[in-house]
Amino acid sequence: MQFSQYRIALQTILIKEIRRFLRIWGQTLLPPAITMGLYFVIFGNLIGTRIGSMEGFTYMQFIVPGLIMMSVITNSYSNVTSSFFSTKFQRSIEEMLVSPIPNWVILVGFVLGGVARGLCVGFIVTLLSLFFTDLSLNNLFVTLLVIFMTAVLFALGGFINAMFAKKFDDIAIVPTFILTPLTYLGGVFYSIKLLPEFWQGVSLINPILYMVNTFRYGILGVSDINVVTALIVVFLFIIALFSWALWLLNRGYGIRS
Amino acid sequence: MCSQALVIRHLSKTYANGFQALQGIDLTVEEGDFFALLGPNGAGKSTTLGIVSSLINKTEGQIEVCGIDIDKDFATAKRQLGVVPQEFNFNQFEKVLDIVVTQGGFYGMPLAQARSRAEHYLKALGLWDKRHQASRMLSGGMKRRLMIARALVHQPKLLILDEPTAGVDIELRRSMWDFMREINAQGTTIILTTHYLEEAESLCRNIAIIDQGKIIKNSSMKSLLQELNTETFIFDTRTPLTAAVNQQTEGYQVRVLDDSSLEVDLRKGCYLNQVFHFFESQGIQVSSMRNKSNRLEELFVELVQAKNTHLETSSV
Numbered sequence: 001m002q003f004s005q006y007r008i009a010l011q012t013i014l015i016k017e018i019r020r021f022l023r024i025w026g027q028t029l030l031p032p033a034i035t036m037g038l039y040f041v042i043f044g045n046l047i048g049t050r051i052g053s054m055e056g057f058t059y060m061q062f063i064v065p066g067l068i069m070m071s072v073i074t075n076s077y078s079n080v081t082s083s084f085f086s087t088k089f090q091r092s093i094e095e096m097l098v099s100p101i102p103n104w105v106i107l108v109g110f111v112l113g114g115v116a117r118g119l120c121v122g123f124i125v126t127l128l129s130l131f132f133t134d135l136s137l138n139n140l141f142v143t144l145l146v147i148f149m150t151a152v153l154f155a156l157g158g159f160i161n162a163m164f165a166k167k168f169d170d171i172a173i174v175p176t177f178i179l180t181p182l183t184y185l186g187g188v189f190y191s192i193k194l195l196p197e198f199w200q201g202v203s204l205i206n207p208i209l210y211m212v213n214t215f216r217y218g219i220l221g222v223s224d225i226n227v228v229t230a231l232i233v234v235f236l237f238i239i240a241l242f243s244w245a246l247w248l249l250n251r252g253y254g255i256r257s
Numbered sequence: 258m259c260s261q262a263l264v265i266r267h268l269s270k271t272y273a274n275g276f277q278a279l280q281g282i283d284l285t286v287e288e289g290d291f292f293a294l295l296g297p298n299g300a301g302k303s304t305t306l307g308i309v310s311s312l313i314n315k316t317e318g319q320i321e322v323c324g325i326d327i328d329k330d331f332a333t334a335k336r337q338l339g340v341v342p343q344e345f346n347f348n349q350f351e352k353v354l355d356i357v358v359t360q361g362g363f364y365g366m367p368l369a370q371a372r373s374r375a376e377h378y379l380k381a382l383g384l385w386d387k388r389h390q391a392s393r394m395l396s397g398g399m400k401r402r403l404m405i406a407r408a409l410v411h412q413p414k415l416l417i418l419d420e421p422t423a424g425v426d427i428e429l430r431r432s433m434w435d436f437m438r439e440i441n442a443q444g445t446t447i448i449l450t451t452h453y454l455e456e457a458e459s460l461c462r463n464i465a466i467i468d469q470g471k472i473i474k475n476s477s478m479k480s481l482l483q484e485l486n487t488e489t490f491i492f493d494t495r496t497p498l499t500a501a502v503n504q505q506t507e508g509y510q511v512r513v514l515d516d517s518s519l520e521v522d523l524r525k526g527c528y529l530n531q532v533f534h535f536f537e538s539q540g541i542q543v544s545s546m547r548n549k550s551n552r553l554e555e556l557f558v559e560l561v562q563a564k565n566t567h568l569e570t571s572s573v
Contacts, residue, residue: 098335
């Protein structure tokens with residue numbers, strides 16, 4: 001295949017993915033908007049006013065970047081798990097396997113689909129947050145870079161999850177038992193400076209902490225973590241997960257007998 | 258152009274559970290052929306075609322599609338191939354047109370070209386009116402036709418049809434046969450697997466029969482049918498039969514079915530003229546005649562049973 005054919009194939013997968021999550025917007029775009037709206041009302045408005053300021057910002061301002069990042073993480077992940085797993089389940093993955101698309105194009109296509117949904121939801125949640133607080137923008141480049149890299153990373157994670165999944169239950173295990181706790185403990189609702197020293201150290205092994213803080217730096221200009229270190233960590237995770245996902249795809253794990 | 262659409266050499270497949278689905282098969286399909294790959298359930302047909310279309314990993318062996326070794330340049334080999342699998346394998350929530358256009362995109366076709374080809378094949382297969390319907394709303398026969406349209410959108414040189422008419426009513430099946438004949442006449446090589454042996458006999462020029470992972474017969478349809486020892490015909494008589502006309506000779510055997518039809522087993526090398534001569538001598542007037550059963554079906558059963566009997570005997 002020539003480069004232009006790769007581009008068309010990639011574009012086809014991406015359009016197919018975007019069409020899928022837009023077709024079922026009631027399951028994909030609406031729920032995160034409602035959930036995050038509730039977070040803004042309860043944690044930001046009702047409880048947040050009693051908490052006072054955090055790192056020099058109102059509690060609402062402090063949690064908004066974390067909540068946007070949380071919605072990007074969960075949606076980019078779940079988009080790929082549900083889409084790729086249902087493609088496997090309905091055997092429509094065979095449409096791609098019999099065609100001359102290289103595996104890396106299939107992988108990039110699904111990942112970009114996850115990124116598209118993650119960013120779409122992130123944008124909706126950002127708009128929603130503007131009804132509750134004013135947002136400044138400290139560093140546009142860092143903000144966009146980290147949100148894109150985070151969406152890529154979790155879309156890759158979702159892809160690997162879907163490759164291993166044999167039944168629908170298997171695509172719920174990681175989000176429920178790993179992703180949600182890591183997100184909640186990843187500095188979305190608090191600064192790790194509030195934790196005892198030991199738990200601050202433990203928090204540093206949580207990769208989500210790096211992403212949330214870098215994103216918060218991009219918007220508010222404050223972070224518990226060095227931004228360059230955080231970006232390098234996320235980049236290394238992306239390389240590792242991309243290699244793993246591609247290796248699984250080349251082996252045909254769970255999709256070829 | 259390629260002289261051989263498909264060459265399979267020493268192909269074997271052992272699944273992870275140890276089951277040996279293919280035991281070193283060799284097969285050649287010439288370009289432009291309409292080729293039948295037959296066999297009982299679990300014989301290895303779908304495994305063979307699955308390996309050719311890259312859905313199953315082979316254990317050993319070599320495959321060339323239009324002269325291209327799949328181990329050396331699978332992407333180019335895949336461009337020559339169109340696959341219609343046995344099971345429905347499209348997204349049930351997508352629209353008919355989107356499924357076909359999207360498949361064109363997977364082959365790197367620009368959108369306008371993919372749309373135009375999709376329109377052509379959906380019209381040819383009588384699905385154009387359903388193009389905006391979700392595919393799950395289609396009937397079984399329409400779903401099969403949708404998979405054929407999808408497999409043709411990139412205009413492959415070799416089309417693999419794995420039981421394309423399963424569950425399709427007779428009228429539709431015959432219209433699908435016409436369509437298959439037409440695309441074959443236009444130069445597309447077709448490999449067909451089917452359990453309707455009448456279909457294989459009617460459509461295919463060459464045939465291979467696979468059983469328990471081995472090719473047990475590979476020849477032209479014509480020469481295979483010539484191996485049939487006995488052929489059975491039904492004769493409808495013009496007037497009611499008044500007397501017993503059962504007759505057995507070296508060449509044929511006549512049995513009365515009811516008061517207006519007769520069954521005749523005609524041995525290989527004998528002629529129907531002898532039977533007509535007998536009817537004349539008995540004053541029987543024939544109004545119509547037909548084959549009792551599909552000739553290929555008889556041969557198929559004979560070959561597969563013979564092989565199984567041989568295996569049972571040799572394992573005692």
